[in-house]
Every structure is written in C-alpha cells, then in structure tokens.
Amino acid sequence: DTAVSQTPKYLVTQMGNDKSIKCEQNLGHDTMYWYKQDSKKFLKIMFSYNNKELIINETVPNRFSPKSPDKAHLNLHINSLELGDSAVYFCASSQVPGRTLRFGPGTRLTVT
C-alpha cells in the first residue's frame, strides 16, 4: 500500500539525453509536487500541480516539463540533460496545498 511511488530509483544517463521520471500517489491527494535535492541537501520546489493545473513554476529551466495525465500521477520530463541536473528528485503530494507533504522515495539522477 505504498503512498507515493517513483520510478526509476536510479537513473544514469549522458549529457544531451532526454529522460522521464514517473510518480504516482494513492492517497487521493489533490496536489502533487516535484522537489530537487542537490548535493548540499537543499530541498527546492520545482513544480506543483493542483487538480491537473500547474500552479507553481519556480526558476526552473524550460528543459524541465511536468506532465499530469490524472490527479494521481505527476511525471517529470527532462530534455537535453546537463551535468548540473545531477541530483535527487523527490515527488510529493499533499491533501491541502502548502500543508503536510508525503514524499516519494526519490530518484537519484546522475548525468555523465
């Protein structure tokens, strides 16, 4: 009965490639997020989706695009990967925007 799941757990790829990370939640939450955690452990919000509508887009390069086929899924697609994209990406969800987050297990992306 995993609450928030992500695939893959590890992703190693070369610069210039395009990759996707998938996220699913079975909590019935209306809001989902993507956070990036860099090597210094800083957690920074990238996107949030509420009822399939993008409501936050921080200073994230347009190479990153979230896609939500339904309210239980929020996938992250990344074009033309760069070395600086290497990080752990966490999907999360909340019942109410800006309230308790439930995080997925994270995807460790390594760009070589």
Place this chain on the structure above:
Amino acid sequence: GENVEQHPSTLSVQEGDSAVIKCTYSDSASNYFPWYKQELGKRPQLIIDIRSNVGEKKDQRIAVTLNKTAKHFSLHITETQPEDSAVYFCAASSGGGADGLTFGKGTHLIIQP
C-alpha cells in the same frame, strides 16, 4: 516569496543531551511550520508540525516552539538517541493557495555515543 533560514548547519551532541535547531522565516503570512527528518539515503518524513495559532507543541521527546512576533521557530529534541542522527529540515508555508513548502537548508544532527 518566503525565505527560511536554518541554524546550525551541523550539530553534534552527546547521547542523552538535548539538541535545539532554530529557523527564521520572512513572510508574515506563513501560518504552518513543519519539521522533517531525513535519514541517509531515505525520503524526508514529517516528525512534528505547528500552526500559527499555538506557541508550542510536544510529542514525546520532541517539541516545537513558535514566536510569531519574531518570526522564528525551533525544534527541541531531549534525551537524544543514536537513531536521532539525521538531517532535519524546517519549513514554512502560508497554505491555502498555490504554494508548496519552503524549506530551510537543513541541519545535520550527529549523536555522539
């Protein structure tokens, strides 16, 4: 937008002693302040939270205090144990709208045996 400052970045305490981590926030509209614990290689998990209508909340060995006037809040862990070793994040949110949580930069808590 909201800015959350967290101190110290690293805290080492002897097992059994208390640990205190402090955070300040900038947005006076923020009204929800959670704390997350992240063990090595794992996801952040909520350990305690407080809303702006209360000044203190306790749950066994952990407590959080909030000073709205000064815009700061703190996490207190008493009788520390080896399993308390982790990175702790404070966060703030005004909620109700479109925002997610804004996190502090984390505190690496080390419990010395």
